Amino acid sequence: MKRILFFILGVLLIASCATAPEPEETPAPELVKVDLTTYRQNTIDAKAEADKIKAEKGAFEEYAEAKLLYEEAGIAESEEDWETAQAKYEAAVVAFKKAYEVAAENRQKALDALEEANQAISRVEKNADEALDEAGIEGGNE
Amino acid sequence: MKKILCILLILMITPLLFAQNLQDNPDYRESLRYKRLSEESIEDGEYVKAVEYAELSKEYAEKSDAYIAKRLAQYRANQLLKRAEGLKGQVERSGRAKQYPEDYTTAAALIETSRTLYLNEQYEKSSESSRSAIAIMEEFEPARTTGSGLPAFYIVRDMPGEEDCFWRIAGYDFIYGDYGGWYPIYQANKAKLSQPDNPDIIYSGMVMEIPEREGETRSGVWVDGEIRATAP
Numbered sequence: 581m582k583r584i585l586f587f588i589l590g591v592l593l594i595a596s597c598a599t600a601p602e603p604e605e606t607p608a609p610e611l612v613k614v615d616l617t618t619y620r621q622n623t624i625d626a627k628a629e630a631d632k633i634k635a636e637k638g639a640f641e642e643y644a645e646a647k648l649l650y651e652e653a654g655i656a657e658s659e660e661d662w663e664t665a666q667a668k669y670e671a672a673v674v675a676f677k678k679a680y681e682v683a684a685e686n687r688q689k690a691l692d693a694l695e696e697a698n699q700a701i702s703r704v705e706k707n708a709d710e711a712l713d714e715a716g717i718e719g720g721n722e
Numbered sequence: 723m724k725k726i727l728c729i730l731l732i733l734m735i736t737p738l739l740f741a742q743n744l745q746d747n748p749d750y751r752e753s754l755r756y757k758r759l760s761e762e763s764i765e766d767g768e769y770v771k772a773v774e775y776a777e778l779s780k781e782y783a784e785k786s787d788a789y790i791a792k793r794l795a796q797y798r799a800n801q802l803l804k805r806a807e808g809l810k811g812q813v814e815r816s817g818r819a820k821q822y823p824e825d826y827t828t829a830a831a832l833i834e835t836s837r838t839l840y841l842n843e844q845y846e847k848s849s850e851s852s853r854s855a856i857a858i859m860e861e862f863e864p865a866r867t868t869g870s871g872l873p874a875f876y877i878v879r880d881m882p883g884e885e886d887c888f889w890r891i892a893g894y895d896f897i898y899g900d901y902g903g904w905y906p907i908y909q910a911n912k913a914k915l916s917q918p919d920n921p922d923i924i925y926s927g928m929v930m931e932i933p934e935r936e937g938e939t940r941s942g943v944w945v946d947g948e949i950r951a952t953a954p
Contacts, residue, residue, distance in 0.1 A: 633767070634766070634767025635767070636767065637766060637767035637768050637769075638767040638768070638769045638770075683767070683769065686769035686770060686773075687764065687767075687769045689769065689773050690760070690763070690764050690769040690770075690772035690773050690776065691764065693760070693772070693773045693776035693777055693780075694757070694760050694761065694764065694772065694776040694779075696776065696780050697753070697756070697757050697760065697776040697777070697779035697780040697783065698757070700753070700779070700780040700783035700784055700787070701750075701753055701754070701757065701779070701783045703783070703787055704744070704750060704753070704783050704786045704787045704790065705744065707787055707790050707791065707794075708744045708790050710794075711790050711793065711794045711797075713909070714794065714797075714906070715794060715797040715798075715801075715905075715906075716902075716905040716906075
């Protein structure tokens, strides 16, 4: 009798195992690629403007900072660190614009100073002409 | 022969006046050099350097200008001093020094002061002193002259052995008393010359205009030691 009961239990156990539902497969998380084209292009445009006014020399520190951010953005992009890349590109745009402004300001100062020098030189030439007319003095040092 | 000597003298004096032109002035040259550097720096984007160069350019231009102003002040002081000395000579020769002894002494002292100031390179003060002396002597009753006692015109003379030329005319004490003052006379009369670019060729009988110098008033025509209202 015991043997019969053990047999039935064994059959039931095997049957239950055979009908157990397969565990459901969970989908792998999908990789989201951010489109950085616009950010990259904005940075390139801002850099071009800064280059046009020669900010690399005319606003050395600001330009160097902007360039570093731009390079870091490129590295982050190549490593598919999209968020960092985007933030760096945005920061680079701001930095290049700043470099442009500083360079433009420095350039204007230089042009103003040159204009003053030109005026001073014109004054000398005018006074030398007048001295020549009046006295035959040409203004050279003895 | 005399004319040749006169021309030679002009040729000797002219280089002294013109040897040093503005391009020879080191300060002026520096101002141009720094200006160029400033322009190049702007072109290269080196704006901060460009400002420095432009400021140096201005600084040197101002030095150059100060030098020219000083030379002009020196020239004016020299002319006024010579004018005062010339007038003093005229006053002495005409006997007016004895006629106005006190004023004459004052004028003579002012001329001496002017000379000292001139030698000490105080040209503005020297000029002032000369002007004061001139003003005193011009108050003297003119002797055979009109107005200020200074002719506005001079008729080129034909003097055997002593031919007139711009250099000699400027040197007469009744003109400027300064041979170096020939250039303004030449400039004023250039158009009348047969060869305007050649100051060496003038003819007797030509009526030369004598430009007024600072502090001078001229009128009439100098003829044989006196100033007439009109040319003969």
